[in-house]
Amino acid sequence: MAGGSQPSNYNWGNSISDNATSLLTLILFLDNVLLEALVNGHNNLTSGSWSNVYPQSITDTIGGMTAQALVHRSTSSDSLSHYNKPMVGLCSYNFPIASVDDFVHVALTLILLEIGLLLDAMATLVLSDPWLISPLASTLGSKARMAGMVNMMQDHMVAAAPREAWIPADLVYSYAYNHYVVPKSCPMGGSTGDLPGYTALPPLTLTNPPVTGTQRVTSVTVTYDSSITGNVFIAWLGPWGSIEYTPVVSGSATVPSDLSGHVWGVLTNASGGSVQDLMKVAVAGPDMVWVTNP
Numbered sequence: 001m002a003g004g005s006q007p008s009n010y011n012w013g014n015s016i017s018d019n020a021t022s023l024l025t026l027i028l029f030l031d032n033v034l035l036e037a038l039v040n041g042h043n044n045l046t047s048g049s050w051s052n053v054y055p056q057s058i059t060d061t062i063g064g065m066t067a068q069a070l071v072h073r074s075t076s077s078d079s080l081s082h083y084n085k086p087m088v089g090l091c092s093y094n095f096p097i098a099s100v101d102d103f104v105h106v107a108l109t110l111i112l113l114e115i116g117l118l119l120d121a122m123a124t125l126v127l128s129d130p131w132l133i134s135p136l137a138s139t140l141g142s143k144a145r146m147a148g149m150v151n152m153m154q155d156h157m158v159a160a161a162p163r164e165a166w167i168p169a170d171l172v173y174s175y176a177y178n179h180y181v182v183p184k185s186c187p188m189g190g191s192t193g194d195l196p197g198y199t200a201l202p203p204l205t206l207t208n209p210p211v212t213g214t215q216r217v218t219s220v221t222v223t224y225d226s227s228i229t230g231n232v233f234i235a236w237l238g239p240w241g242s243i244e245y246t247p248v249v250s251g252s253a254t255v256p257s258d259l260s261g262h263v264w265g266v267l268t269n270a271s272g273g274s275v276q277d278l279m280k281v282a283v284a285g286p287d288m289v290w291v292t293n294p
Helices: 018-047 056-082 100-125 130-137 140-153 169-180
Strands: 204-207 219-224 233-237 243-247 252-254 262-268 282-290
Touching (some): 018 056, 018 100, 018 130, 018 169, 056 130, 056 140, 100 140, 100 169, 100 262, 169 282, 204 262, 204 282, 219 262, 219 282
Antiparallel strands (some): 204 219, 233 243, 233 262
16 A cells, blocks of 8 residues: 555665664654554544545545555664664654544644654764665655645645755654653653653744635744743744744744745744754744745
């Protein structure tokens, strides 16, 4: 159903770096979250309460996406197993899903998080663990097709951005942990509940006013923990490493006019840094908002 299997030859290196071990553990963690959402959603579409919502072709496509996600997970699990590294098991999950539309939104969000994380992993590991780049990169086309398919299921145009957004690993973990994981439920999480090497930032909520037709979202309401004080900004993550900052004024922030599709924002206490430096100033988030095409 997936149309293929895991790589036949990983061209293993003589060793694996600590960075690669950490990132593969996070990729496996996120793969587990995505698979749990897709399997449950596909079950509901085939024999559950959503069985009459979509035509069979759409239901079969979701099934194919689920099978592909299972094959993708083998990249992280095979690699960690080959080097005798511990693997994170399933956490307990609490998905905010009350309808098929909620499921579609969660699935798309997780797919986009995975794309952003894969880009971060490849940029980080290209020199230390070059054998890993090809297995990771070969999944990106499939994941992008998944995202485009779900865009159309939401009656959205596929985003016009020519490149995907690079999302730093710590932000990917923060979003997934805050939104989908039952606290302290992960087998490797220890007493704090955090995955080794990662700590979740406080959550951030970006809310846009209603728009119709071809109108764009031009500003968002910004909600975050009251313990965060002082001047704050939204760092907007654009295509492949681009980043723009807009100040939060009276609880709202402007969305840059050159961004399109699903856009990620992070709350920061300073502006002007690159994506590589983002975690030095990030204080909450990330969150995602649909702003439509330019």
